[in-house]
Amino acid sequence: MTKSTSRRETILLLAYPFFWLVMIFLWLCPVFLRKKIEKISGKIYYKMGKKARQVALENLTNVFGKDKSKEEIENIAKEVFTNTAGAFLDFFAQSYIKNKKRFFKKIVVSVEGEKHLKSAYQKGKGVICLIPHLSSWELSAVTPPMLGYKTIAASKPIKGVLVNKTMVWLRARRGMKNFSRVGSYDVLVQGLKEGNCLILMIDQDTKVKGCFVDFFGLETYTPLGAARLAADTGAAVVPMAMSRISAGKYHFEILPEIPLIRTDNPENDLIANTQAQTKAMEYFIRKNLTQWVWMHRRWKTTRESLERYLKQKKMRVY
Numbered sequence: 001m002t003k004s005t006s007r008r009e010t011i012l013l014l015a016y017p018f019f020w021l022v023m024i025f026l027w028l029c030p031v032f033l034r035k036k037i038e039k040i041s042g043k044i045y046y047k048m049g050k051k052a053r054q055v056a057l058e059n060l061t062n063v064f065g066k067d068k069s070k071e072e073i074e075n076i077a078k079e080v081f082t083n084t085a086g087a088f089l090d091f092f093a094q095s096y097i098k099n100k101k102r103f104f105k106k107i108v109v110s111v112e113g114e115k116h117l118k119s120a121y122q123k124g125k126g127v128i129c130l131i132p133h134l135s136s137w138e139l140s141a142v143t144p145p146m147l148g149y150k151t152i153a154a155s156k157p158i159k160g161v162l163v164n165k166t167m168v169w170l171r172a173r174r175g176m177k178n179f180s181r182v183g184s185y186d187v188l189v190q191g192l193k194e195g196n197c198l199i200l201m202i203d204q205d206t207k208v209k210g211c212f213v214d215f216f217g218l219e220t221y222t223p224l225g226a227a228r229l230a231a232d233t234g235a236a237v238v239p240m241a242m243s244r245i246s247a248g249k250y251h252f253e254i255l256p257e258i259p260l261i262r263t264d265n266p267e268n269d270l271i272a273n274t275q276a277q278t279k280a281m282e283y284f285i286r287k288n289l290t291q292w293v294w295m296h297r298r299w300k301t302t303r304e305s306l307e308r309y310l311k312q313k314k315m316r317v318y
Contacts, residue, residue: 008159009159009160009161012159012160012161012162012163013160013161013162015160016160016162016163019163019166022092023092023095026089026092026093027093027095027096029093031247031248034089034090034093034247034248035247037089038082038085038086038089038247039082041082041085041089042078042081042082042083042084042085042086043078043081043082045081045084045085046077046078046081046082049081049295052081052295053077053081053295055294055295055296055297056077056080056081056294056295057073057074057077059294059295059296059297059298059299060073060076060077060294061073062218062299063216063217063218064076076289076290076294077294079290080290080291080292080293080294080295081295083135083244083290083291084293084295086244086247087135087136087244087291088136089247090107090136090139090244090247090248090250091136091138091139093248094106094107094248095170098173098174100146100148103146103174104146106248107139107248107249107250108139108143108146108242108250108251108252109245109249109250109251110251110252111143111147111251111252111254112251112252112253112254113240113253113254113255113256114147114254116238116254116255116256116257117129117144117147117149117197117238117240117254119257120236120238120257121149121195121197121236123236124195125192125193125195125233125234125235125236126191126192126193126194126195126196126197126198126233126235126236127149127192127196127197127198127235127236127237127238128192128197128198128200128226128229128230128235128236128237128238129144129151129197129198129199129200129238129240130200130201130202130226130237130238130239130240130258130277130280130281131199131200131201131239131240131241131242132201132203132241132281132284132285132292133201133203133204133292133293133296134241134242134243134284134285134288134291134292135241135242135243135244135250135288135291136242136244136250137201137242138167138171139242139250140199140240140241140242140252141153141171141176141199142171142174142175142176143240143242143252144197144199144240145174145175145176145197146174146175149196149197150175150195150196150197151175151176151177151196151197151198151199152176152177152178152179152188152191152196152197152198152199153171153176153177153178153179153198153199153200154178154179154180154181154184154187154188154198155178155179155180155181156180156181157180176199185229188229189229189232189233192229192233192235193233198229198235200225200226200229202222202223202225202226202274202277202278202281203215203222203278203281203285203292203298204293204296204298205220205221205296205297205298205299205300205301206223207309208223208224208225209223209224209225210222210223210224210274210301211224211270211271211274212303213271213274213275213278214275214278214279215278215281215282215298216282218299219303220278220298220299221301221302221306222274222278223274224270224271224274226273226274226277227269227270227271227273227274227277228270230260230273231260231262231266231269231270231273234260236257237257237258237260237273237277238254238255238256238257238258239254239255239258239277239280239281239283239284240252240253240254240255241253241284241288243284243287243288243291244288244291253284255280255283258273258276258277258280259276260273261273261276
């Protein structure tokens with residue numbers, strides 16, 4: 001652990017009681033007040049988060065610059081920051097709810113397409129639940145187990161040991177078994193072979209093995225994990241996403257299983273399957289444009305930067 005990391009962990013440890021005080025406050029906070037906090041938080045986040053704001057505006061301009069004015073793009077970005085703040089507040093305000101009946105009455109008020117998940121699950125080969133970082137993706141991740149499907153997930157630890165343990169605990173209370181993402185491939189393969197649902201997200205630029213596919217008309221480096229797991233296990237890949245209707249109210253949509261492409265060229269199959277999966281993620285994002293994390297550096301990795309990175313790591317590029 002570096003000196004700066006140690007200092008950060010110490011600060012987060014000291015701030016942990018405040019984290020719980022905020023969560024308890026949100027439990028007690030009426031919806032009308034939470035809406036006001038959401039608007040104020042969104043405005044502060046947009047104004048003070050200079051780097052995040054710049055990235056969001058740059059991403060939106062690169063994707064929509066030919067079709068939308070600068071003012072339209074700025075308005076979309078402002079709404080993105082407000083929705084992000086709102087989803088964050090909603091999650092912690094309702095984190096105490098673990099009863100299934102209350103969960104689907106008070107939070108996820110409508111579920112569309114569960115038949116697709118049920119059909120895939122009944123095959124017994126496992127289901128890769130492909131979810132974008134849209135709206136409250138934490139709610140997306142716990143909805144399959146709340147619907148009654150055995151579910152596992154591998155995630156990168158959140159900064160702050162106690163905060164991370166709290167998040168894992170909150171997920172577990174709603175039926176999810178959470179693993180660390182580091183060295184988890186064999187565990188995930190076994191989990192799928194046992195017929196579990198596996199929560200995966202491929203809509204962010206991370207330092208994992210990937211390939212370049214089309215995403216919003218731009219060449220985008222995308223993780224191969226979902227395609228590789230599907231090829232290795234025969235698990236079904238079912239896209240799903242949460243969308244925010246209003247403060248504390250959500251709609252969960254599940255699409256039909258994505259057919260697995262298998263030819264005599266496994267490497268090309270990985271790319272083709274990742275492309276199909278990415279198109280499903282784009283579908284969800286386009287439906288709810290202001291609820292995706294446009295402040296993430298989604299197009300950070302280029303072929304040139306990847307080549308430089310791979311020379312250092314001696315990884316193989318597809």
